[in-house]
Amino acid sequence: MTRKESFEQLRLDNVGRRFGGQDALQDLDLTIRAGEFIALLGPSGCGKSTALNCLAGLLPLTSGSIWQDDKRIDTLPPERRGFGMVFQNYALFPHMTVRSNVAFGLQMRRLPKAEIAERTAAAIRLVQLEEHVGKLPGQLSGGQQQRVAIARAIVLEPSLVLMDEPLSNLDAKLRLEMRTEIRRIHQSLGLTTVYVTHDQEEALSMADRLVVLRSGQVQQIGTPEELHTRPANWHVAGFMGFRNLLELDATRADGGGVVVEGHGLRLTGAPASGVSAGEPVVVGVRPEDIVVQPRDSGAASARDAAGNEVPATVEVVEYHGREFAVEARTRSGLAFHVKTPERVAPGNEVTLVIPAERLLVFPRGDERPPAPALERSEPSLSEVGST
Numbered sequence: 001m002t003r004k005e006s007f008e009q010l011r012l013d014n015v016g017r018r019f020g021g022q023d024a025l026q027d028l029d030l031t032i033r034a035g036e037f038i039a040l041l042g043p044s045g046c047g048k049s050t051a052l053n054c055l056a057g058l059l060p061l062t063s064g065s066i067w068q069d070d071k072r073i074d075t076l077p078p079e080r081r082g083f084g085m086v087f088q089n090y091a092l093f094p095h096m097t098v099r100s101n102v103a104f105g106l107q108m109r110r111l112p113k114a115e116i117a118e119r120t121a122a123a124i125r126l127v128q129l130e131e132h133v134g135k136l137p138g139q140l141s142g143g144q145q146q147r148v149a150i151a152r153a154i155v156l157e158p159s160l161v162l163m164d165e166p167l168s169n170l171d172a173k174l175r176l177e178m179r180t181e182i183r184r185i186h187q188s189l190g191l192t193t194v195y196v197t198h199d200q201e202e203a204l205s206m207a208d209r210l211v212v213l214r215s216g217q218v219q220q221i222g223t224p225e226e227l228h229t230r231p232a233n234w235h236v237a238g239f240m241g242f243r244n245l246l247e248l249d250a251t252r253a254d255g256g257g258v259v260v261e262g263h264g265l266r267l268t269g270a271p272a273s274g275v276s277a278g279e280p281v282v283v284g285v286r287p288e289d290i291v292v293q294p295r296d297s298g299a300a301s302a303r304d305a306a307g308n309e310v311p312a313t314v315e316v317v318e319y320h321g322r323e324f325a326v327e328a329r330t331r332s333g334l335a336f337h338v339k340t341p342e343r344v345a346p347g348n349e350v351t352l353v354i355p356a357e358r359l360l361v362f363p364r365g366d367e368r369p370p371a372p373a374l375e376r377s378e379p380s381l382s383e384v385g386s387t
């Protein structure tokens with residue numbers, strides 16, 4: 001099986017979609033090169049499926065255009081775009097065998113019987129379902145059903161494969177397996193794939209480039225490495241594993257770095273664009289970038305001189321195999337999430353060391369990150385009384 005070499009690039013030009021007065025997707029500019037694996041990533045309701053459905057032709061655009069090389073395609077109905085689609089609910093025909101489900105699209109095209117048989121067998125081989133060709137979907141596991149859905153899409157040799165959260169109905173282990181599987185099929189057939197997910201790990205591990213959306217607007221487009229190391233704003237950082245997002249004030253900002261203060265802390269961060277002294281900022285730190293040191297252990301001399309030291313008390317410790325997920329709280333009440341190989345216990349007094357170059361500072365903007373945990377999260381009396 002080979003992919004039909006039917007375009008060099010697909011261009012979304014200022015694509016937008018409104019529902020009533022609400023923008024579900026705004027000004028999406030994206031050029032997809034043949035052979036690329038693109039992930040559309042973002043929280044629920046950010047416009048991922050809307051973007052995919054616009055591309056598929058299931059939703060008309062309210063602004064912009066879509067181009068396949070020099071041909072405008074957003075005016076074409078879905079069936080004339082030649083794209084394959086795989087959705088989370090598979091939508092297999094329950095009364096038809098695996099083989100018939102996969103062959104269905106080819107039969108609709110009235111291809112010669114021998115060609116249908118050959119292409120169907122090749123697609124089933126590719127998704128490794130040869131042993132199950134005679135079974136009905138109800139006799140298959142979730143992962144096997146998802147493979148049938150993939151085979152059914154790729155048997156038509158689509159120029160572009162669109163996938164909308166295809167793994168969300170599967171259990172964690174199967175999801176991991178299918179990630180590898182989808183990436184393998186993408187590579188071996190030289191497919192061009194657009195893949196919608198809200199799972200950053202899935203997106204980072206599968207895609208060549210990611211498009212991060214929020215409230216219908218593109219936040220950043222880049223390779224997994226670019227997004228991981230240089231998130232464009234704190235919303236993207238939050239999605240890329242910067243679980244500690246603290247609202248502080250910048251008191252110094254220049255080429256040498258940024259100093260931020262608040263909640264009894266004074267921290268130094270990497271130089272940041274768009275940040276000025278005197279402005280509210282959001283500071284992002286990954287749990288795995290924080291080093292935990294027992295207080296007064298004598299380890300101070302070994303400390304990184306550029307490290308920010310934050311005294312805190314360990315509150316929660318979860319064992320995660322090789323490391324511990326720790327929640328530690330400062331005297332001013334800020335909670336830090338930390339991942340560490342250090343064995344600590346609730347009640348331990350520790351120093352959290354945050355390397356300055358791992359502390360990213362972003363302009364706060366109009367919105368605020370989720371409030372820092374200043375109090376323990378027990379309900380107040382008034383909340384208890386009102387339930």
Ligand SMILES: Nc1ncnc2c1ncn2[C@@H]1O[C@H](COP(=O)(O)OP(=O)(O)OP(=O)(O)O)[C@@H](O)[C@H]1O
Nearest residue numbers: 019023024042043044045046047048049050051198
């Ligand atoms: N048919 C519709 N009519 C009205 N509003 C819609 C319609 N479809 C989507 N929306 C709205 O558009 C916005 C984007 O929805 P969309 O389904 O694209 O989000 P999503 O990122 O795919 O979310 P999820 O991950 O939950 O599927 C949401 O606010 C949603 O409520």
